Amino acid sequence: MLLPLPYHQKVKDHFKLQSKTWEYFAIPKNKETQLEEFKTELLKNTYKFDPVADAPIYEKVKIALERMDMPNLPVTVFQAQHTDELNASIAYTGTEASIVFSGPILRLMEEDELLAILAHELSHIKLYSLLNGELEVADRIISAIANNYHSEACYYETARLFRLYTEIFCDRGAFTVLQKTDPVISSLIKVSTGLDKVNASSYLNQADEIFEKEGSLKTAGFSHPENFIRAKAIQLWQEKGSEAETDIIRMIEGVPNLDQLDIFQQMELSRLTKQLLSLLLKPKWMQSTLLLSQATQFFPDFVPDPSALLSETIITQTGNAHTSIKEYIGYLLLDFALADPALENIPAGWTLQFAEDIRIKDEYDAIVKKEMKLSEKKLQQYKQKSLAAYYEVKENESEQIYE
Numbered sequence: 001m002l003l004p005l006p007y008h009q010k011v012k013d014h015f016k017l018q019s020k021t022w023e024y025f026a027i028p029k030n031k032e033t034q035l036e037e038f039k040t041e042l043l044k045n046t047y048k049f050d051p052v053a054d055a056p057i058y059e060k061v062k063i064a065l066e067r068m069d070m071p072n073l074p075v076t077v078f079q080a081q082h083t084d085e086l087n088a089s090i091a092y093t094g095t096e097a098s099i100v101f102s103g104p105i106l107r108l109m110e111e112d113e114l115l116a117i118l119a120h121e122l123s124h125i126k127l128y129s130l131l132n133g134e135l136e137v138a139d140r141i142i143s144a145i146a147n148n149y150h151s152e153a154c155y156y157e158t159a160r161l162f163r164l165y166t167e168i169f170c171d172r173g174a175f176t177v178l179q180k181t182d183p184v185i186s187s188l189i190k191v192s193t194g195l196d197k198v199n200a201s202s203y204l205n206q207a208d209e210i211f212e213k214e215g216s217l218k219t220a221g222f223s224h225p226e227n228f229i230r231a232k233a234i235q236l237w238q239e240k241g242s243e244a245e246t247d248i249i250r251m252i253e254g255v256p257n258l259d260q261l262d263i264f265q266q267m268e269l270s271r272l273t274k275q276l277l278s279l280l281l282k283p284k285w286m287q288s289t290l291l292l293s294q295a296t297q298f299f300p301d302f303v304p305d306p307s308a309l310l311s312e313t314i315i316t317q318t319g320n321a322h323t324s325i326k327e328y329i330g331y332l333l334l335d336f337a338l339a340d341p342a343l344e345n346i347p348a349g350w351t352l353q354f355a356e357d358i359r360i361k362d363e364y365d366a367i368v369k370k371e372m373k374l375s376e377k378k379l380q381q382y383k384q385k386s387l388a389a390y391y392e393v394k395e396n397e398s399e400q401i402y403e
Contacts (some may be wrong), residue, residue, distance in 0.1 A: 002126060002172055004130055010359060015286065025140050045081055046081060073096070078101070080103075081279055085103050088120070089102075108196050109187060115183070120187075122386060123171075123172070135399075138327070143159055145159070153261075154262055157261060167226075171233065176283065177235055181234050185204065185235075186199070186203075188227060207232050233251070233316050255321065258324035272317060275360070277299070279352070286312050286350065287304055288342065291339055310403065315358055318359060318360055326360045327363055330363045331354065333355055333364060334367055349390025350390045352386055352390075365379065
């Protein structure tokens with residue numbers, strides 16, 4: 001059974017909470033205006049395949065629709081003009097669908113591969129018909145935000161992931177129609193390469209070789225090309241069904257990278273940052289005017305939390321984080337180590353100890369050495385002096401951060 005992927009649900013739920021934005025994009029007339037403009041441009045710039053003269057194409061459309069339980073959907077197929085780029089796309093007005101081929105797709109594809117492409121495109125409609133059409137609304141919202149050059153990078157990353165999960169859903173739709181993975185994968189490779197002969201099994205072996213070299217489906221510092229991910233994802237889903245979702249999510253999202261955070265990972269990092277600041281500023285002697293002011297630069301509503309405790313969950317989260325996240329936390333600590341000169345070496349010693357507690361000691365040492373322009377010998381002297389100053393401070397039991 002075809003179901004939306006968890007990421008689809010997450011994006012939809014997020015934007016439904018933003019009621020004004022959601023209501024605007026959900027208004028039918030706004031969608032219809034966009035689609036009518038598309039249909040006009042389509043007729044101007046394409047060749048429309050005739051249901052009688054081009055019956056083999058429409059027979060495959062009929063097969064796909066019947067096997068996807070959408071037998072009554074009117075579908076028209078077009079060929080784009082003045083382009084050699086291989087592609088296929090679909091538009092849906094709510095009452096009819098238009099599939100557009102670009103480049104010599106019909107010449108390159110075998111019969112099953114063409115059926116796979118048609119089924120893949122029709123699966124877009126299948127996806128957006130689920131959940132009362134709310135996923136289609138969510139798609140238009142995140143696409144519109146990501147396409148605005150004023151938007152933050154996290155919205156672009158969210159849109160990218162939403163589209164990738166959509167392609168994976170549609171690959172599953174194609175598999176549902178054909179009941180075999182090879183045409184789904186080979187059609188994908190042909191569209192991306194322009195080759196007229198490919199071997200799906202060889203491509204999967206190639207993908208496996210890449211994943212094996214990295215040691216996992218996705219590692220901290222490596223993002224696999226989309227076609228490898230899609231090929232591997234459909235293979236895993238064919239073999240494991242719903243049990244493959246965990247592996248597929250890990251393959252796509254992996255360990256969050258500071259330079260590739262989506263909106264959810266950004267919110268999680270913000271939450272973690274606030275937790276770390278609450279722990280760092282729990283001791284009364286760390287609550288100077290300068291340091292509290294520094295904290296409000298991150299969170300305007302920040303106030304020290306006397307109940308903050310360093311949990312194993314936080315330690316695991318920071319210790320297993322991507323190097324870029326560890327370095328971000330390291331620079332955060334260094335800011336607070338140096339922000340109030342009146343406290344002398346005490347905050348520096350505390351941040352050194354704190355970095356070790358949350359398992360980012362090596363990254364923090366490297367940052368201190370680099371930013372303070374210290375030799376290895378000078379770094380050790382600085383650490384010894386700072387930690388000695390910190391150890392002399394007497395903390396009340398209420399100031400302890402350890403469980």
